[in-house]
Amino acid sequence: xxxxxxxxxxxxxxxxxxxxxxxxxxxxxxxxxxxxxxxxxxxxxxxxxxxxxxxxxxxxxxxxxxxxxxxxxxxxxxxxxxxxxxxxxxxxxxxxxxxxxxxxxxxxxxxxxxxxxxxxxxxxxxxxxxxxxxxxxxxxxxxxxxxxxxxxxxxxxxxxx
Amino acid sequence: xxxxxxxxxxxxxxxxxxxxxxxxxxxxxxxxxxxxxxxxxxxxxxxxxxxxxxxxxxxxxxxxxxxxxxxxxxxxxxxxxxxxxxxxxxxxxxxxxxxxxxxxxxxxxxxxxxxxxxxxxxxxxxxxxxxxxxxxx
Numbered sequence: 025x026x027x028x029x030x031x032x033x034x035x036x037x038x039x040x041x042x043x044x045x046x047x048x049x050x051x052x053x054x055x056x057x058x059x060x061x062x063x064x065x066x067x068x069x070x071x072x073x074x075x076x077x078x079x080x081x082x083x084x085x086x087x088x089x090x091x092x093x094x095x096x097x098x099x100x101x102x103x104x105x106x107x108x109x110x111x112x113x114x115x116x117x118x119x120x121x122x123x124x125x126x127x128x129x130x131x132x133x134x135x136x137x138x139x140x141x142x143x144x145x146x147x148x149x150x151x152x153x154x155x156x157x158x159x160x161x162x163x164x165x166x167x168x169x170x171x172x173x174x175x176x177x178x179x180x181x182x183x184x185x
Numbered sequence: 186x187x188x189x190x191x192x193x194x195x196x197x198x199x200x201x202x203x204x205x206x207x208x209x210x211x212x213x214x215x216x217x218x219x220x221x222x223x224x225x226x227x228x229x230x231x232x233x234x235x236x237x238x239x240x241x242x243x244x245x246x247x248x249x250x251x252x253x254x255x256x257x258x259x260x261x262x263x264x265x266x267x268x269x270x271x272x273x274x275x276x277x278x279x280x281x282x283x284x285x286x287x288x289x290x291x292x293x294x295x296x297x298x299x300x301x302x303x304x305x306x307x308x309x310x311x312x313x314x315x316x317x318x319x320x321x322x
Contacts, residue, residue, distance in 0.1 A: 067286070125306050128275055128278060128279070128306040129306060129307040129308070130308055130309035130312065131307065133274065133275075153307070155302075155306055
């Protein structure tokens with residue numbers, strides 16, 4: 025008896041959403057790598073951390089793409105938490121770099137030492153002084169958030185608790 | 186229900202991160218816009234001896250009497266000493282910055298790339314010119 029032919033169903037809404045989330049996060053990942061390369065973001069050990077942070081991000085993407093099972097999904101989420109940790113460290117490091125550069129800014133050079141700690145932190149965190157884009161490392165949070173949300177829409181096999 | 190929740194969370198995350206990236210870009214622009222970058226030629230950096238170019242640890246003397254050091258090979262201590270001799274405040278900090286952005290293209294005697302990098306710190310025009318005038322390739 026002839027078996028009924030199976031036709032491939034169109035992707036359901038969660039599957040489609042998962043795919044777009046992975047694409048969006050992956051685009052952030054590739055864009056970040058390209059930006060880091062164009063900035064030559066490797067002139068100090070601290071700057072290399074931005075590259076190191078890409079490793080767990082790539083690993084999480086691989087886990088979600090290649091082995092969407094419960095264990096690998098859990099592992100991916102742990103990796104994404106690590107990435108978020110790197111991102112927070114990156115933001116703080118950029119603020120610190122701007123703080124250190126306050127005395128080099130001709131507008132602040134003379135009064136920098138007389139400013140309160142809060143004023144200096146605000147100037148550094150708002151990008152008023154210093155060369156570092158404070159929120160740039162937040163791109164890692166965006167990519168990690170995309171992958172994390174994708175993991176919530178994983179195939180049934182990956183939804184184990 | 187779950188899909189709707191995820192979609193809402195996704196939209197919120199993307200909107201939030203887009204705003205964050207926008208803010209980051211603004212912060213970066215703020216320092217760039219206000220930096221007094223110029224493309225003035227560094228006439229004062231002309232070597233008078235021309236005998237020690239490219240040699241580590243040696244200095245030349247400019248027409249203004251201050252020493253110049255090789256931007257690619259001088260140590261941080263040598264850069265610091267040269268900057269201090271030129272009367273530049275925060276000499277050691279600037280020396281570390283010059284060291285960080287090495288190597289410098291020897292076919293670019295105007296130090297265009299270094300000017301661009303140092304401008305991010307928003308130094309005064311005098312300080313920037315003094316730094317460039319203290320360096321040679």
